[in-house]
Amino acid sequence: MATLDPRIAKVTDRIIEKSKPTRSAYLQLMKDEGERGIDRKRLSCGNFAHGFAAAGDDKKAIRTFSGPNIGIVTAFNDMLSAHAPYYRYPEQMKVWAREAGATAQVAGGVPAMCDGVTQGQAGMDLSLFSRDTIALGTAVALSHGMFEGIAMLGICDKIVPGLLIGALRFGHLPAILVPAGPMPSGLANKEKQRVRQLYAEGKATKEELLAAESASYHGQGTCTFYGTANSNQMMMELMGLHIPGAAFANPGTKLRQMLTRAATHRIAELARDKKRPLAEVIDERAIVNAAVGLMATGGSTNHAIHIPAIARAAGIVFDWDDLAEISHAVPLIARVYPNGSGDVNDFHHAGGMAFTAHTLLEAGLLHDDILAAGHDDFLAFATNPVESDDGIEWQAVTDTSNDTMLRPASDPFQPDGGMRLVEGNLGRACFKTSAVDKERWTIEAPCRIFHDQKDVVAAFEAGELDKDVVVVVRFQGPRANGMPELHKLTPPLGVLQDRGHKVALVTDGRMSGASGKVPAAIHLSPEARGGGPIAHLRDGDVVRLCATNGTLEAVGVDLASRDASQAPPPPVGTGRELFALFRDQADEAEKGGSAMLAAMEAVL
Incomplete structure (x- = not known):
């Protein structure tokens, strides 16, 4: 070889x-x-x-x-x-x-x-x-x-x-x-995505959405x-x-x-x-x-x-x-x-x-x-x-039978891989470029701050996000609430992008392997809980995200001069209180977001 x-x-x-x-x-x-x-x-x-x-x-x-x-x-x-x-x-x-x-x-x-x-x-x-x-x-x-x-x-x-x-x-x-x-394979993924976006816009019923999802996961x-x-x-x-x-x-x-x-x-x-x-x-x-x-x-x-x-x-x-x-x-x-x-x-x-x-x-x-x-x-x-x-x-197997899906390394879809590190005065985060059109790799816009993905959906439905915007969803890291995936954000943010707006997501949470076409800086470390820079952002601050140059920053803002926003109360119900020890002792996402591994290393 x-x-x-x-x-x-x-x-x-x-x-x-x-x-x-x-x-x-x-x-x-x-x-x-x-x-x-x-x-x-x-x-x-x-x-x-x-x-x-x-x-x-x-x-x-x-x-x-x-x-x-x-x-x-x-x-x-x-x-x-x-x-x-x-x-x-x-x-x-x-x-x-x-x-x-x-x-x-x-x-x-x-x-x-x-x-x-x-x-x-x-x-x-x-x-x-x-x-x-x-x-x-x-x-x-x-x-x-x-x-x-x-x-x-x-x-x-x-x-x-x-x-x-x-x-x-x-x-x-x-x-x-x-x-x-x-x-x-069931229902084509593009069709499933289409129905999800229609539902996000109120143009499809819940029954139609469930039918599409059931035909996909079958x-x-x-x-x-x-x-x-x-x-x-x-x-x-x-x-x-x-x-x-x-x-x-x-x-x-x-x-x-x-x-x-x-x-x-x-x-x-x-x-x-x-x-x-x-x-x-x-x-x-x-x-x-x-x-x-x-x-x-x-x-x-x-x-x-x-x-x-x-x-x-x-x-x-x-x-x-x-x-x-x-x-x-x-x-x-x-x-x-x-x-x-x-x-x-x-x-x-x-x-x-x-x-x-x-x-x-x-x-x-x-x-x-x-x-x-x-x-x-x-x-x-x-x-x-x-x-x-x-x-x-x-x-x-020495050749591909479908070069629209799989290509040789000598003739790739992109010259580099599907993920980039972005960093700056807001910390370090990951940007999955493989799903995002290159003209959207750089977004600079005023930010809107949220502490819960449901509030993002509510703001979208109220028409408050119908503009160029960097949606910041913080207190979503391992120590705050266990770092849930924010998958519900993909349809509404995709709709905003399709309307011609410059849209990006910045979060200390996760977006998963289903991360889609909207530019997103995820796993931001240090996270908001504990006073990471993202906790110092305010509504209207201009945020610049650029996968080309690998930057993530609040433009013209002295974050260190501000007090950090107060963290929401710890989550309870559905057994979440049982995991309080895991949250309190978890380390940053870049190290794996684990309380267990941090404690293990201390013993060893």
Whole structure:
């Protein structure tokens, strides 16, 4: 393959250098855990008997150490389309583990919440911290010491990062992620967006809106737009944590079942041979590969929070400067809704992850020497699995079948990636350029201040925003209210933009992988709670946002001379008061917006 691009090599080397103390400490801890930590052979007879008492047909094999025992951590629930397919996975995986001379047990379950269900509701305030909860649940599940390998069943927004963060505390064990795939395509995303905007303008009824949404989200599997869930799957492929090509096969198909069987056999092999532990698989190169894929495909802005958090759990220091440099080096090669018209199924059929890996490797933009869990050779991730008489056959994909959606790195949609760092006297924030027309990359207008996205919608409906405006929604960061996605803002701000106004959003909250065509500076750090510069803005202050120059500033305003606005009272109801500790101790978005990781580092 091609020599690694010197810009990618430079960022990787910098990450390695600044991570030396923490990475070394992490790897030493994992070495100690492997040598002296809890495992089946170190359990007392009483402990051990409890661990296999309910193992049924596998009891003898577990008791006599006849093969490795795989711990399954599952995010199954049957309310959410993406996780409903996991219902039968554990019992199937137990059969497939026996085929490979191993056993498998469900170590534990973790919550899987859907931002689509909680969007704009009180429950969304729990969303970011559900990642920490999932990590803690994963650690509890694996703490029994009964396992030689880990299989993680999870696919959506906070679930995959949470599973990884938790599993990395058991990084002396090999681990693999088992996806379930996207639902088949339903109503075209452009039509869904059209109905949403009509409803925002009062030109469509609630019944018409519900009919459109139901035709879009209609069956088992992840949502088909390229949001955080599907960006997760892209990243897991390029980090080598899947069976190659597992990301986007639909649920309920024979190929999906065959891929899950292959994943079970693979983790049994890794566990038996005690090779490719998770701590070594997720290294600095794998983290860079994830970021390269994110930029190349215009993936979810949520990963500007999740990648630093996953890295941090592995003792790796990764920040938005690293992300920005990678973005400048990596061309945008995919346009998947909301950055294009086709969905992830169309992306998959155009060449999908196989072609993405192929063209990025050919351009020297990926590390091809990472220690992948899903295959002994990372180059296998440039192949696509297809059914054959003998099982799965992996075929090389060297070209795109739809260059309106997926292009080679030599002929990209944009010369750089889909996200930029903007900074200035208001702090540091992320701007997803891949979804925004270039003529809107620079917006300068008076601002209007809000502390709740519902108030923005109300002002829009009252006609108060029908002008050039920078909408500032503050006290939305991790410490204020858990950093909910502000997805309800997309339709009204899109309407204002379509009316010819210069419109932008500036917030210390999130906008998610569904961030659309309106320019937005999101994840602003430091956040308003605690006195970040955004807390000093006033209605009418002129704000300039420019992705071209990477600036975000209040023009001609001495922010330091003003008192900060008072924070709203902490949220209560819908269980939000239970997460007060998480909010109070959370660190900034650029570090991952986690209370748990900050506390963990203090202990270590």
